[in-house]
Amino acid sequence: xxxxxxxxxxxxxIADLAKFGASGVVALTAIxxxxxxSLAYLEKLFAKLRSAGLVESTRGRGGGYRLARxxxxxxxxxxxAAVEEPTRMTRCVGAKxxxxxxxxxxxxxWSALGxxxxxxxxxxxxxxxxxxxxxxxxxxxAARRINGHAVAAPPEHAP
Numbered sequence: 001x002x003x004x005x006x007x008x009x010x011x012x013x014i015a016d017l018a019k020f021g022a023s024g025v026v027a028l029t030a031i032x033x034x035x036x037x038s039l040a041y042l043e044k045l046f047a048k049l050r051s052a053g054l055v056e057s058t059r060g061r062g063g064g065y066r067l068a069r070x071x072x073x074x075x076x077x078x079x080x081a082a083v084e085e086p087t088r089m090t091r092c093v094g095a096k097x098x099x100x101x102x103x104x105x106x107x108x109x110w111s112a113l114g115x116x117x118x119x120x121x122x123x124x125x126x127x128x129x130x131x132x133x134x135x136x137x138x139x140x141x142a143a144r145r146i147n148g149h150a151v152a153a154p155p156e157h158a159p
Contacts, residue, residue, distance in 0.1 A: 013045060056068045
């Protein structure tokens, strides 16, 4: 499964807001500059995120956005649902089959994978992301944090 830009950008923007908005509102221009995302695209995404109750906005001079809930209470699945990002792994939609009107031979595999991805995204919060605590990433993360500073992982030694 590959997320399209809508889902990836929404998660990136909410993570930025969680990291840099703890003390107040954050302007979309600041998120746009830090994350190298189109301001116009962010405006469309944040309209959906606001409608879903994930962010709140303040208008006027010094206005911007803040999280509507604590980062610990915002799952990645919530963000993807807000911007209408599907996580479906099969071609099947409703009663229609994968191949013509039948299930394909690998339907069960892709269906189970999709369910696992959905469960994972429902378990991971924005707090996990910004604090480098994504479950399952312990061994694979090349840059670890020590006392707030990123350090390269030690090289693996061959036996």
